[in-house]
Amino acid sequence: MNTNIDPDLPSYSIGVAQKKTSLTARQIRYYEQEGLVKPARSDGNQRLYSKNDILELKQIKELMGQGLSLAGIKKLKKSNEK
DNA sequence: TTTCTGACA
DNA sequence: TGTCAGCA
Numbered sequence: 001m002n003t004n005i006d007p008d009l010p011s012y013s014i015g016v017a018q019k020k021t022s023l024t025a026r027q028i029r030y031y032e033q034e035g036l037v038k039p040a041r042s043d044g045n046q047r048l049y050s051k052n053d054i055l056e057l058k059q060i061k062e063l064m065g066q067g068l069s070l071a072g073i074k075k076l077k078k079s080n081e082k
Numbered sequence: 083t084t085t086c087t088g089a090c091a
Numbered sequence: 092t093g094t095c096a097g098c099a
Contacts, residue, residue, distance in 0.1 A: 014085065025085080026092060044099055045086055
């Protein structure tokens with residue numbers, strides 16, 4: 001099969017994101033609220049996550065498992081991007 | 083049925 | 092972070 005979809009092509013609902021990241025909708029929404037992830041919006045106001053966003057959420061989960069907090073991840077992300 | 087927002091513990 | 096209510 002040839003699924004040539006871009007890694008930034010948003011097509012996952014939060015339910016799929018939960019399954020793919022092992023996180024809860026609360027955590028995913030909170031991370032987005034903090035600006036850690038930037039999902040697209042569709043049908044009304046539904047979040048649409050891309051493969052890239054799913055990976056981003058997994059990265060956040062990994063950092064949390066390393067003893068980091070939202071503030072710590074935000075600071076780390078800021079250092080990486082800036 | 084699922085998702086979204088806001089608010090509280 | 093979990094949970095509740097009302098809404099689309």
